[in-house]
Amino acid sequence: MITLVIYDITDDRIRNRVAKVCKQHGLSRIQKSAFLGEISSARRKELSVKLRKTLGKEKGNIQIFVICKMDIASREIIGDIEEYEDEEIIIF
Amino acid sequence: MITLVIYDITDDRIRNRVAKVCKQHGLSRIQKSAFLGEISSARRKELSVKLRKTLGKEKGNIQIFVICKMDIASREIIGDIEEYEDEEIIIF
Numbered sequence: 001m002i003t004l005v006i007y008d009i010t011d012d013r014i015r016n017r018v019a020k021v022c023k024q025h026g027l028s029r030i031q032k033s034a035f036l037g038e039i040s041s042a043r044r045k046e047l048s049v050k051l052r053k054t055l056g057k058e059k060g061n062i063q064i065f066v067i068c069k070m071d072i073a074s075r076e077i078i079g080d081i082e083e084y085e086d087e088e089i090i091i092f
Numbered sequence: 093m094i095t096l097v098i099y100d101i102t103d104d105r106i107r108n109r110v111a112k113v114c115k116q117h118g119l120s121r122i123q124k125s126a127f128l129g130e131i132s133s134a135r136r137k138e139l140s141v142k143l144r145k146t147l148g149k150e151k152g153n154i155q156i157f158v159i160c161k162m163d164i165a166s167r168e169i170i171g172d173i174e175e176y177e178d179e180e181i182i183i184f
Contacts (some may be wrong), residue, residue: 004096004157004166006098006123007123007125008123008124008126009181018166030155031098031099031100031125031153031155032100033100033125034098034155037142048168048170051170052170055170055171058171059171059172060171061123061169061170061171061173062169062170062171062174063122063123063126063167063168063169063170063173064167064170065096065157065159065163065164065166065167066163066166067157067159067169068160068162068163069164071157071158071159071160071163072157073157074156074157074158075155075156076109076140076155076156077153077154077155078140078143078144078147078153078154078155078156079150079151079152079153079154080151080153081153082100082152082153
């Protein structure tokens, strides 16, 4: 299961925590506020619980998408993906 | 065809233009740098060409995903979606 997480969080502390949770659950950064990766459905559920806890009642929005293999094949990338510290960049 | 566009662009002028192009092609803002909507494959191709032109050789990254109906049903939203000026918020 390919999972995409995108978020819009103003608070630096919370935003960094969200990024950390995504990384810890096997996703790789593809943009400043977007993570992508192939993880099991169980792991995605765990990720969702953790992200919910991390945001708590703070202002912000996180969205989790599941993308099937067929759809990911249509993914288009325009411009360069920045390299992020200590991270691999996924290009399926 | 449900299309998701996410972008990571530092330059305000280019970023605003990208948002405008997404809107003009029938997508709705779901986050500060993410647009979603159901558009035809022809329209998505047109959007892709326009986005490529808009970014040009400037620094930045735009990614276009196609998401099928089955997958969009698994979409999870954590926290509130902010209301954006003159825009409808799509929640499938």
